Amino acid sequence: MLTIWIDISYLVAAVLFVSGIKGMTRPKTAVKGNMQSAFGMLIAVMVTLFDTNILSFEIIIAGMLIGSVIGLVLAQKMPMTSMPQMVALLNGFGGGASLAIALTSYLDIMGTQVDMNPMLVVSQVAIVLTLLIGGVTLSGSGIALAKLQEWLPGKPLGFAGMKYFNLLLVIVALGMGYSLFNADTNLLFVATLVTLVLILGVTLVLPIGGADMPVVIALLNSYSGIAAAAAGFIMGNTVLIVSGALVGASGIILTQIMCVAMNRSLVNVLFGTMAPASTEVIDSDEVYAGKVKTSCPEEVAMILDSANRVVIVPGFGLAMAQAQHAVRELADALIAQNIEVEYAIHPVAGRMPGHMNVLLAEAEVDYELMKTMDEANQSFEQTDVVIVIGANDVTNPMAREDKGSPIYGMPILNVDKAKTVIVVKRSLSPGFAGLPNPLFANENTLMLFGDGKKAIQELTGSVKEAA
Amino acid sequence: MEQFVLLISLFVLAVYLGIELITKVPPTLHTPLMSGCNAISGITVVGALLASGAQSSPLASILGFIALVLATINVVGGFWVTHRMLSMFKKRG
Numbered sequence: 001m002l003t004i005w006i007d008i009s010y011l012v013a014a015v016l017f018v019s020g021i022k023g024m025t026r027p028k029t030a031v032k033g034n035m036q037s038a039f040g041m042l043i044a045v046m047v048t049l050f051d052t053n054i055l056s057f058e059i060i061i062a063g064m065l066i067g068s069v070i071g072l073v074l075a076q077k078m079p080m081t082s083m084p085q086m087v088a089l090l091n092g093f094g095g096g097a098s099l100a101i102a103l104t105s106y107l108d109i110m111g112t113q114v115d116m117n118p119m120l121v122v123s124q125v126a127i128v129l130t131l132l133i134g135g136v137t138l139s140g141s142g143i144a145l146a147k148l149q150e151w152l153p154g155k156p157l158g159f160a161g162m163k164y165f166n167l168l169l170v171i172v173a174l175g176m177g178y179s180l181f182n183a184d185t186n187l188l189f190v191a192t193l194v195t196l197v198l199i200l201g202v203t204l205v206l207p208i209g210g211a212d213m214p215v216v217i218a219l220l221n222s223y224s225g226i227a228a229a230a231a232g233f234i235m236g237n238t239v240l241i242v243s244g245a246l247v248g249a250s251g252i253i254l255t256q257i258m259c260v261a262m263n264r265s266l267v268n269v270l271f272g273t274m275a276p277a278s279t280e281v282i283d284s285d286e287v288y289a290g291k292v293k294t295s296c297p298e299e300v301a302m303i304l305d306s307a308n309r310v311v312i313v314p315g316f317g318l319a320m321a322q323a324q325h326a327v328r329e330l331a332d333a334l335i336a337q338n339i340e341v342e343y344a345i346h347p348v349a350g351r352m353p354g355h356m357n358v359l360l361a362e363a364e365v366d367y368e369l370m371k372t373m374d375e376a377n378q379s380f381e382q383t384d385v386v387i388v389i390g391a392n393d394v395t396n397p398m399a400r401e402d403k404g405s406p407i408y409g410m411p412i413l414n415v416d417k418a419k420t421v422i423v424v425k426r427s428l429s430p431g432f433a434g435l436p437n438p439l440f441a442n443e444n445t446l447m448l449f450g451d452g453k454k455a456i457q458e459l460t461g462s463v464k465e466a467a
Numbered sequence: 468m469e470q471f472v473l474l475i476s477l478f479v480l481a482v483y484l485g486i487e488l489i490t491k492v493p494p495t496l497h498t499p500l501m502s503g504c505n506a507i508s509g510i511t512v513v514g515a516l517l518a519s520g521a522q523s524s525p526l527a528s529i530l531g532f533i534a535l536v537l538a539t540i541n542v543v544g545g546f547w548v549t550h551r552m553l554s555m556f557k558k559r560g
Contacts, residue, residue, distance in 0.1 A: 010513075017507050017510075018484065018488065020503070020507075021485075021488050021489070021492075021500075021503070021504075021507075022488055024492050024496055024499070024500050024503060025488070025491045025492050025493070025496075026493070027493075027495060027496060027553075027556045027558075028558075030496055030499065030553045030556065031550065031553045031554055033503075034499070034503055034546060034549050034550055034553055035550075037503060037506065037507055037546070038506070038546040038550075041506070041507070041509070041510065041512075041542055041546070044510060044512075044513050045512060045513065045516065048513045048516045048517065049516065051516075051517060051520070053517060053520065054516065054517065054520030056519075056520055057520070059519055059520070059528070059531075059532055059535075060516060060519060060520055060535065062532075063515075063519060063532050063535035063536050063539065064535065064539050066536050066539070067535065067536040067537070067538070067539025067540045067542075067543060068539055068540075068543045070536075070540045070544070071539060071540040071541070071542065071543030071544030071545075071547065072543055072544065072547055074540070074544045074548070075543070075544040075545075075547035075548035075551065076547065076551070078548060080552070083498055083502070083548075083552070086502065086544075086548055087498075087501050087502055087505060090502065090505040090506075090509075090540075090541055090544060090545050091505060093537040093538070093540050093541045093544075094505060094508045094509060094511065094537075094538070094541050096533070096534075096537045097509075097511045097512070097514075097515055097533075097534045097535075097537040097538040097541065098511050098514075098534075100515070100518075100530045100531070100533045100534035100537065101511060101514045101515060101518050101530075101531075101534045103527075103530045104518040104519075104523075104527045104530045104531045104534065105518065107523065107524055107526060107527040107530070108523055108527060119468075119470060119471065122471045122474075187526075217501070218501070221501055221504060221505065221508075224505070224508045225504065225508045227508075227511075228508045228510055228511045229478060231511055231514050232474075232514070233474060233478075234514075235514060235517065236470060236474060237513065237514065237517075238474070238477060239510060239513060240510055240511065240513060240514055241474055241477055241478050241481065242477060242478075242481040243481075243507050243508065243510040244478075244508060244510070245477075245478050245479075245481030245482045245485060246481055246482075246484070246485040246488075246504070246507065247485075247504040247505075247507055247508040248482065248485070249481075249482045249483075249484075249485025249486045249489060250485055250489045250500065250501075250504045251501075251504070252486075253486060253489045253490060254489075254497060254500075254501065257494075257497075345494070345495075347494060350498075352497075352498055352501065353494065353497035353498060353501065354494055354495060354496060354497030354498035354499070354500070354501075355498050357494070357495040357496070357497075357498070357556075358498045358499070358552050358555070361552070361555040361556045361557075362555050364555075364557075364559070366557070366558055366559040367495055367556045367557070367558065368558055370495055372493070372494050372495075
């Protein structure tokens with residue numbers, strides 16, 4: 001009877017997760033949605049404690065206390081610019097937890113001898129899968145974290161034939177997994193398998209470049225979900241399967257969105273093959289020579305003074321210069337003069353999906369002013385001034401026009417359709433793609449050279465003076 | 468075998484439901500969505516509870532304990548950081 005109640009409570013928890021994610025479909029309901037999910041988790045945990053197999057509560061209390069303290073401190077201290085690192089860390093812990101569960105379950109059934117009960121076979125397959133996915137997620141996330149935090153260089157690392165080495169590792173790991181349940185396996189065998197799986201996670205992520213990390217984080221997010229679902233199959237636990245599946249699906253979709261936004265296929269990202277290296281080097285002098293117009297804050301303030309509609313295009317350079325607040329103050333000054341202001345946010349503006357939106361929200365920007373790429377692209381023609389800050393490749397018209405360009409086909413913000421474009425930038429240096437940007441040499445573009453934050457503050461000063 | 472079919476059906480339906488739901492989340496909320504999903508995948512805490520409370524061999528207990536700590540970090544850290552982010556999304560003016 002008790003198990004029925006436990007199962008029903010798990011169902012309630014799963015429903016709360018679903019309705020919690022549904023709450024995330026609108027900023028207004030998102031806080032409540034997150035709380036619903038958290039409440040579902042509380043129910044699942046409380047109910048599990050009623051399980052009759054649980055004997056030692058001291059250990060459980062100690063473990064949950066330690067975990068809660070670490071979790072709270074991390075969540076509270078992590079700056080918003082480091083959210084990709086936080087998510088990578090959490091992905092890794094999730095994978096690690098699944099790996100540890102798979103090992104515990106393995107140790108538990110290793111003693112009992114094999115009768116060919118079909119559910120036992122399912123458990124065994126699930127143990128191997130959980131071990132594999134959990135282990136790869138753990139060490140892969142570690143490498144992703146190190147790259148994001150710049151403990152490791154962002155450039156792809158590896159050796160020729162790494163692909164085949166990885167394939168070999170997968171085959172060996174699966175083979176070892178198959179023989180894991182033979183009577184004569186020992187702990188050394190298991191430890192070797194775990195080591196192999198951890199190495200695989202490292203060699204899978206090392207060859208992926210820093211610019212592609214958003215895709216990798218989304219993918220590892222998905223893996224951590226799938227590992228949880230696989231752990232659910234070990235124990236025949238429904239709530240693990242449902243929640244793991246939800247998270248797995250979410251990660252896959254975000255991975256796909258990021259791939260589209262970066263104009264890369266997932267296979268390309270994973271195996272580090274950049275679009276065919278530009279055979280003809282495009283000479284930036286030829287693009288820029290004599291055509292780049294430089295401006296000053298006073299002149300820009302005059303242009304802004306006669307504008308009705310201004311769109312701000314932020315890039316990660318903005319976050320690196322810690323200029324989010326300065327930009328919001330500029331926007332406030334413009335709004336005070338009855339100018340319509342919006343923010344156009346490219347999907348890869350930050351370092352993970354939606355990162356730029358969080359950074360702007362932190363600087364107290366109204367979320368209703370944050371427009372997606374598609375929304376923004378419909379309105380640039382009716383826009384008087386676009387201010388591009390710390391963004392480069394995502395505004396490069398070559399992606400639209402130059403078929404030979406390596407970024408051809410990448411969806412961009414068509415800022416060049418606006419009447420005037422102001423680009424705030426330190427110099428004419430290229431972005432991640434290493435290409436010159438013809439936007440800077442356009443007839444209607446003005447360059448405002450300088451450090452992002454300082455340049456914006458000067459501009460805000462001039463706007464207020466002109467008013 | 469029926470149980471396995473039941474579980475796999477559950478899994479497939481949940482994936483489908485997940486895809487339907489997640490495609491409706493606006494890009495503005497993608498980062499909190501990911502950290503929120505992180506917290507939900509901390510559901511492994513349930514498995515960890517069962518594993519760490521079961522008093523089997525010492526090695527299994529240690530592993531269960533590690534699983535419990537990691538999963539709890541995931542749950543508590545994930546939900547709290549998501550809450551921190553979401554409460555910054557406000558409508559102004």
